Amino acid sequence: MSEADPEITLETYDKHQIKIPKSIATRSAIINMMIEDTGDVNEVVPLADKSCTLNIMNRVIEYLKKHAEFDNTGADDEVINEFDKEFQEQSDEIIFQTILAANFLDIKNLLELMCKKVADEIKKCKTPDDIRDRFNIRKDYTPEEVEEVKRAHPWIYDKNAK
Amino acid sequence: MVASGRQKSSIHAGRFSDSAHGTRMILDNPLLFYTRIDDDREWKDLDVNRIFRLQCFRHGGIGRSVKTVQRLLEIARTNQGYNLNPPLGLRGAVPWKFRVVTVPITQDKEEELRIFASMKQLSDVSHAHCPGLPFWQVAGSNNLLHARNDFISLVADLNYSLTGDRISLAFYGDLEVEKAEFSRSVKELLRVIADEVKARGLVHCEISQSQQNGCSLSPNPSRLSGLDGQQFFPLDAEEYNVQYLNAFSVLWTDVMQLVVFITLSPKLLLRCAQVCKAWSVLASHDVLWIGHLNHLNQSLRILDKNQLQASVGKIVADGLVTYKYLYKVTFLEALRRKREEGDHSFKDLSSLERRLRLSEAGDHDMRRLMLRGLYGITNGFRNGLKDIEDGITFAGRDMRMGTIGGALTVGTMAAKVGNKVPIGGQVAKRACAVGGAVIGGLTGALGGSIAGTIHKSAWQVPRFVSGCVAKPLHSLADILEETAHAINHAPEDMFGELSDQNQSYAFTNGSEVGWMQDKNAAFVRELDSGLKLFYAHVQKGFTGLYKHPHHGAQAEGIAGFATGSGRAVAGCLCSPLAGSLFVGRALARGVALTLEAPLALPEAADELDFDEVHPDQEARTSLHASEEPPMPDAAGMDALDVSVGKKIKKLPAAAG
Numbered sequence: 069m070s071e072a073d074p075e076i077t078l079e080t081y082d083k084h085q086i087k088i089p090k091s092i093a094t095r096s097a098i099i100n101m102m103i104e105d106t107g108d109v110n111e112v113v114p115l116a117d118k119s120c121t122l123n124i125m126n127r128v129i130e131y132l133k134k135h136a137e138f139d140n141t142g143a144d145d146e147v148i149n150e151f152d153k154e155f156q157e158q159s160d161e162i163i164f165q166t167i168l169a170a171n172f173l174d175i176k177n178l179l180e181l182m183c184k185k186v187a188d189e190i191k192k193c194k195t196p197d198d199i200r201d202r203f204n205i206r207k208d209y210t211p212e213e214v215e216e217v218k219r220a221h222p223w224i225y226d227k228n229a230k
Numbered sequence: 231m232v233a234s235g236r237q238k239s240s241i242h243a244g245r246f247s248d249s250a251h252g253t254r255m256i257l258d259n260p261l262l263f264y265t266r267i268d269d270d271r272e273w274k275d276l277d278v279n280r281i282f283r284l285q286c287f288r289h290g291g292i293g294r295s296v297k298t299v300q301r302l303l304e305i306a307r308t309n310q311g312y313n314l315n316p317p318l319g320l321r322g323a324v325p326w327k328f329r330v331v332t333v334p335i336t337q338d339k340e341e342e343l344r345i346f347a348s349m350k351q352l353s354d355v356s357h358a359h360c361p362g363l364p365f366w367q368v369a370g371s372n373n374l375l376h377a378r379n380d381f382i383s384l385v386a387d388l389n390y391s392l393t394g395d396r397i398s399l400a401f402y403g404d405l406e407v408e409k410a411e412f413s414r415s416v417k418e419l420l421r422v423i424a425d426e427v428k429a430r431g432l433v434h435c436e437i438s439q440s441q442q443n444g445c446s447l448s449p450n451p452s453r454l455s456g457l458d459g460q461q462f463f464p465l466d467a468e469e470y471n472v473q474y475l476n477a478f479s480v481l482w483t484d485v486m487q488l489v490v491f492i493t494l495s496p497k498l499l500l501r502c503a504q505v506c507k508a509w510s511v512l513a514s515h516d517v518l519w520i521g522h523l524n525h526l527n528q529s530l531r532i533l534d535k536n537q538l539q540a541s542v543g544k545i546v547a548d549g550l551v552t553y554k555y556l557y558k559v560t561f562l563e564a565l566r567r568k569r570e571e572g573d574h575s576f577k578d579l580s581s582l583e584r585r586l587r588l589s590e591a592g593d594h595d596m597r598r599l600m601l602r603g604l605y606g607i608t609n610g611f612r613n614g615l616k617d618i619e620d621g622i623t624f625a626g627r628d629m630r631m632g633t634i635g636g637a638l639t640v641g642t643m644a645a646k647v648g649n650k651v652p653i654g655g656q657v658a659k660r661a662c663a664v665g666g667a668v669i670g671g672l673t674g675a676l677g678g679s680i681a682g683t684i685h686k687s688a689w690q691v692p693r694f695v696s697g698c699v700a701k702p703l704h705s706l707a708d709i710l711e712e713t714a715h716a717i718n719h720a721p722e723d724m725f726g727e728l729s730d731q732n733q734s735y736a737f738t739n740g741s742e743v744g745w746m747q748d749k750n751a752a753f754v755r756e757l758d759s760g761l762k763l764f765y766a767h768v769q770k771g772f773t774g775l776y777k778h779p780h781h782g783a784q785a786e787g788i789a790g791f792a793t794g795s796g797r798a799v800a801g802c803l804c805s806p807l808a809g810s811l812f813v814g815r816a817l818a819r820g821v822a823l824t825l826e827a828p829l830a831l832p833e834a835a836d837e838l839d840f841d842e843v844h845p846d847q848e849a850r851t852s853l854h855a856s857e858e859p860p861m862p863d864a865a866g867m868d869a870l871d872v873s874v875g876k877k878i879k880k881l882p883a884a885a886g
Contacts, residue, residue, distance in 0.1 A: 179489060180489060183489040183490045183493075184493065186490050187490045187491075187493045187494060190490070190494065190498065190502065191494070191498060193501075195501070196501055196502075196504035196505045199501070199502065199505045200505055200506070205505055205506055205509075206506065207505075207506060208506050208507050208508075209506070209507065
């Protein structure tokens with residue numbers, strides 16, 4: 069551990085400890101704030117959010133490290149985009165948990181990246197039913213409301229309707 | 231509906247559970263929340279999932295600075311906070327429709343009523359039966375700092391409710407200076423309140439020993455760090471999460487709305503609104519539609535952003551209309567205009583707009599105007615010369631191509647002839663072929679150059695005419711126009727009074743639009759407008775002989791009469807002169823437009839055509855990019871207002 073970039077110990081929600089360089093950890097605004105609050109880099113920083121499990125935090129740290137490397141080397145946008153695209157390709161569960169963790173940790177770029185993935189998935193769905201199926205959302209309209217919606221938006225249910 | 235089965239009350243996710251009263255809804259955001267959704271329904275009649283969603287919608291917590299919260303509290307306490315409008319400085323920082331509610335922290339109904347006895351929102355909170363102290367559930371704020379500020383506000387408010395002591399302002403003051411989010415005094419205050427809560431036999435409540443020890447079991451695990459230890463939460467919290475939250479609902483309101491939905495086009499927003507009620511509310515929020523409305527207005531040159539805010543900001547803020555509704559109305563109006571007025575309403579008029587703005591700038595600096603005119607003339611000649619140069623270049627290229635082509639053709643023919651020569655052997659045949667190639671090349675070069683030059687010169691002539699004649703004429707017209715304008719204003723400037731006439735720019739506007747709409751009638755239109763202006767200026771000059779002295783005498787007596795007489799004489803001389811210059815300007819511009827119109831008005835590449843907008847074209851390629859979203863198709867517009875239920879007339883060309 070160098071003096072210039074000491075290691076910070078993060079305690080995940082499932083009680084695992086991860087050591088990462090401070091320069092990486094402080095890319096999270098919340099962790100940065102916590103470190104500044106305590107003023108002691110040796111103190112374990114607890115990540116109390118449920119999404120901050122070891123698995124998710126490893127992914128988050130991977131993202132932070134990679135982007136720190138990109139920043140240091142001045143990588144091309146193409147390379148960065150390629151990494152980001154690959155990073156997005158995860159299961160829904162991991163995507164959601166990563167979004168939660170990014171939001172909790174206040175990592176704007178990561179939050180936007182993963183939310184963009186969600187938005188892209190929404191864009192792929194051509195009907196509300198597709199969206200429900202894709203994201204396993206329960207339809208909470210009553211039968212009367214469904215009829216009303218059908219009357220108001222017939223093309224949603226009938227692809228031939230204009 | 232879940233009953234905990236325990237005697238001890240527990241709070242979780244805006245839900246208060248106890249075996250005696252069943253599951254009830256906590257009056258969720260302790261400080262700020264949007265207008266209630268289901269005022270007429272009993273909380274207990276709502277299923278848990280719906281309660282959770284309602285709670286999500288109604289939270290709407292947003293970041294607030296300490297000062298903002300401080301002001302809000304002050305406002306709330308002086309006005310009792312019922313549907314008050316935030317002052318100007320706070321608009322945008324807080325929801326418009328909000329109420330300040332102090333969460334009752336007692337299970338004793340009478341005591342609860344006593345606490346709220348002096349509050350106007352008594353009727354709202356009393357029937358909610360919401361005992362409990364949801365410390366963790368302070369707000370859906372955007373970051374930890376704001377969440378803590380919200381919590382501090384809550385604590386201060388609770389303290390006020392308990393003790394009537396308004397210590398909060400001083401407390402805020404300390405915080406403002408220290409910038410410490412959890413100052414020692416806050417912790418102490420928390421502890422006092424927690425003790426008070428315990429002493430009153432309320433819900434289990436412990437103050438966290440660590441400032442980072444958050445609400446780990448929160449079903450709304452945003453970055454609200456916690457304010458309480460894990461022991462604050464009921465044991466069934468985890469069960470609640472598993473049972474009632476599907477995978478997607480963990481994406482809470484602000485993320486869905488501000489990060490995901492904001493990237494969607496109107497069409498997709500409408501589609502999302504059909505998914506479920508939760509998404510319907512999310513996709514209808516003004517924060518999403520104001521951007522689309524702004525873009526629509528700008529595309530149609532109806533209103534710019536500031537004008538929109540000035541015109542509708544207040545009524546939207548008052549809740550009379552929504553931006554979504556305004557978008558629908560604007561879009562339907564655009565479709566109506568398209569049907570009635572044709573496609574020209576949807577042209578990209580940015581260049582015209584720039585010209586109009588330039589014209590309306592009202593700059594009468596003659597030197598600058600002359601320079602601009604001279605620059606225009608120079609630029610026109612330069613463009614013309616460039617066109618000639620292009621023509622010569624093309625001609626040279628054609629000459630070369632002609633040379634090569636001719637050489638190949640004639641050489642081939644000569645070689646064929648040489649092959650048929652019966653005498654001289656191979657040498658003679660080759661010599662014949664080479665000679666033929668040379669002759670053919672020269673012939674081809676000559677022919678190619680002549681043809682290329684003629685062709686390209688003919689091709690460049692209109693551009694040359696446009697560049698060397700039309701553009702200088704435009705410039706001359708500008709000079710005449712500005713000179714006329716300057717002369718027209720000379721009397722007013724001379725006598726220290728600004729002109730009150732602005733009809734000349736109505737002419738500019740009308741004539742310019744006419745130029746865009748009907749190219750063939752440009753000259754007639756220009757001339758007509760110029761003559762009208764000439765007549766108006768002559769008339770103005772002569773009527774001024776009476777008007778200016780009369781007004782001057784009425785205003786300032788003899789001195790005013792003298793001044794008015796001077797203005798009248800000057801105006802009588804200058805106005806006809808200005809009018810004649812306008813005629814000259816109209817003539818010059820008419821000629822220029824007639825020459826230029828067939829060449830200089832290509833179809834705009836970025837012309838906006840509603841029917842050509844792909845319905846599934848997405849709004850923004852990146853989340854924070856400045857690209858504006860596309861517009862939905864006509865059919866998609868029908869979904870803009872689910873509740874209206876009106877049949878919207880569709881265009882035949884509307885995309886399905």
